[in-house]
Amino acid sequence: GTVRTLNFPGYFFLTPPLYFIPDLLPPGVCSLLNPAAIYANNEISLGDVEIYGFDYDYTLAQYSNLLHSMIFNTARDILIEQFKYPEGLRKYEYIPGFAIRGLHYDVHKSLLMKIDAFHYVQLGTAYQGLKPVPDEEVIEMYGGTQHIPLYQMSDFYGKGPSIKQFMDIFSLPEMTLLSSVTDYFMTHNIEYDQVHLYKDISDAIKDVHVKGMMYKWIEKDMEKYILHGDETYAVLNRLVNHNKKLFLITNSPFSFVDKGMKHMVGKNWRDLFDMVIVQADKPNFFTDRRKPFRKMDEKGSLHWDKISKLEKGKIYKQGNLFDFLRLTGWRGSKVLYFGDHLYSDLADLMLRHGWRTGAIVPELETEIRIINTEQYMHSLTWQQALTGLLERMQMYQDAESRQVLLEWMKERQEIRSLSKNLFNPQFGSIFRTFHNPTYFSRRLIRFSDIYMASISCLLNYDVNFTFYPRRTPLQHEAPLWMDQLCTGCMKTPFLEEMVHIR
Numbered sequence: 001g002t003v004r005t006l007n008f009p010g011y012f013f014l015t016p017p018l019y020f021i022p023d024l025l026p027p028g029v030c031s032l033l034n035p036a037a038i039y040a041n042n043e044i045s046l047g048d049v050e051i052y053g054f055d056y057d058y059t060l061a062q063y064s065n066l067l068h069s070m071i072f073n074t075a076r077d078i079l080i081e082q083f084k085y086p087e088g089l090r091k092y093e094y095i096p097g098f099a100i101r102g103l104h105y106d107v108h109k110s111l112l113m114k115i116d117a118f119h120y121v122q123l124g125t126a127y128q129g130l131k132p133v134p135d136e137e138v139i140e141m142y143g144g145t146q147h148i149p150l151y152q153m154s155d156f157y158g159k160g161p162s163i164k165q166f167m168d169i170f171s172l173p174e175m176t177l178l179s180s181v182t183d184y185f186m187t188h189n190i191e192y193d194q195v196h197l198y199k200d201i202s203d204a205i206k207d208v209h210v211k212g213m214m215y216k217w218i219e220k221d222m223e224k225y226i227l228h229g230d231e232t233y234a235v236l237n238r239l240v241n242h243n244k245k246l247f248l249i250t251n252s253p254f255s256f257v258d259k260g261m262k263h264m265v266g267k268n269w270r271d272l273f274d275m276v277i278v279q280a281d282k283p284n285f286f287t288d289r290r291k292p293f294r295k296m297d298e299k300g301s302l303h304w305d306k307i308s309k310l311e312k313g314k315i316y317k318q319g320n321l322f323d324f325l326r327l328t329g330w331r332g333s334k335v336l337y338f339g340d341h342l343y344s345d346l347a348d349l350m351l352r353h354g355w356r357t358g359a360i361v362p363e364l365e366t367e368i369r370i371i372n373t374e375q376y377m378h379s380l381t382w383q384q385a386l387t388g389l390l391e392r393m394q395m396y397q398d399a400e401s402r403q404v405l406l407e408w409m410k411e412r413q414e415i416r417s418l419s420k421n422l423f424n425p426q427f428g429s430i431f432r433t434f435h436n437p438t439y440f441s442r443r444l445i446r447f448s449d450i451y452m453a454s455i456s457c458l459l460n461y462d463v464n465f466t467f468y469p470r471r472t473p474l475q476h477e478a479p480l481w482m483d484q485l486c487t488g489c490m491k492t493p494f495l496e497e498m499v500h501i502r
């Protein structure tokens with residue numbers, strides 16, 4: 001009958017105008033996810049875990065974003081004063097929310113971009129300086145494709161000669177500085193060597209860490225920089241009260257960790273830990289047998305004696321995981337280690353040593369709040385409805401139908417960009433490139449058994465809780481909706497009771 005003169009059977013019924021979209025949403029799907037939940041990639045029972053290990057920075061200690069502008073400003077000034085970069089750079093300030101974690105950077109092209117699990121650039125997310133590069137130009141730069149040959153250009157830890165991946169949280173100011181300086185050179189038509197630029201900026205940022213400036217800022221004003229210390233205290237205390245053993249492996253120096261832990265946990269914090277290892281040089285700690293452990297006293301003096309046992313109450317420097325396993329016997333799945341760096345903290349443990357791993361991903365909190373909004377739910381639902389229409393109607397190729405298909409495609413593209421921009425106007429979500437998982441996401445799934453916004457999420461679960469990942473259907477499998485809704489994130493325990501936590 002009146003199918004708007006189109007040949008599509010069912011078109012009229014299948015394309016609801018926008019105001020019908022709320023009806024497409026099952027009741028109660030907004031605000032369904034809890035930002036303080038723990039998400040499982042792999043089934044794991046906390047009852048089997050006897051030993052808990054922790055990284056320090058951004059795992060036990062969460063820092064406020066204030067640190068990013070301090071790092072940015074200091075590294076910018078190092079560039080100007082020590083590396084003799086133009087004085088005009090001084091007008092650049094840190095731009096919060098410009099970059100996201102997990103981006104790749106092509107050193108020779110000065111291109112900062114988001115790459116998906118299949119090594120394709122997400123179009124619209126390639127930036128030179130502070131400006132987006134048009135899709136056609138990006139495709140031309142890589143020889144007519146948006147596929148980036150990462151294996152030729154980048155090593156396992158994202159540190160290859162020409163393409164780097166920015167994985168730690170401290171790299172947010174680094175990416176922003178890189179983009180700001182590139183912007184300055186481009187807008188002033190100044191010729192520069194892209195390789196020098198990358199090296200200088202990464203050295204300037206390194207200086208902020210290595211020369212201890214960052215440690216000093218934090219030590220001077222813990223209240224301002226360290227967040228949620230009481231929750232860290234609660235997590236550690238609870239684990240010890242349930243007879244779990246705790247250890248710490250950090251790359252940071254003892255005096256810095258000691259001050260932070262005293263601030264968060266109290267002056268007797270070391271009583272909670274069976275083992276404290278500082279300046280561990282991860283990821284080499286996990287792969288290289290050469291560096292032996294050294295005993296260190298509280299003042300930082302090193303002892304020369306050979307380490308034949310690791311003792312509670314002592315502090316150790318360097319070392320390696322092979323000696324650690326031999327001296328403690330803490331092997332396999334009774335150990336759960338938490339860290340925020342997928343490569344430096346978790347990859348080798350998962351691939352070589354068989355410890356269970358927990359990834360700390362602070363971005364989850366804001367991303368889940370966005371996923372929970374009606375606006376996001378609506379645009380995602382509409383986007384999927386359009387995708388379904390396109391799939392079913394693609395064989396109608398008469399002129400008029402083609403026109404409609406084109407309009408749908410355009411609309412789908414608009415909604416996709418809109419949903420992307422809800423997370424970050426430049427790069428979108430750290431987990432998705434449109435429909436695909438990001439490169440970051442795939443690594444997260446591969447290297448972590450569970451992931452969460454902060455270790456305080458542990459407080460929401462019983463110490464013997466078993467995490468069951470949702471059985472997400474593979475492409476050839478039927479979606480079983482009951483299963484989708486009944487396990488994993490949807491079955492967040494104590495949903496109402498958790499409101500007070502943050």
Ligand SMILES: [Mg+2]
Pocket residue numbers: 055056057058059339340341
């Ligand atoms: Mg860390």
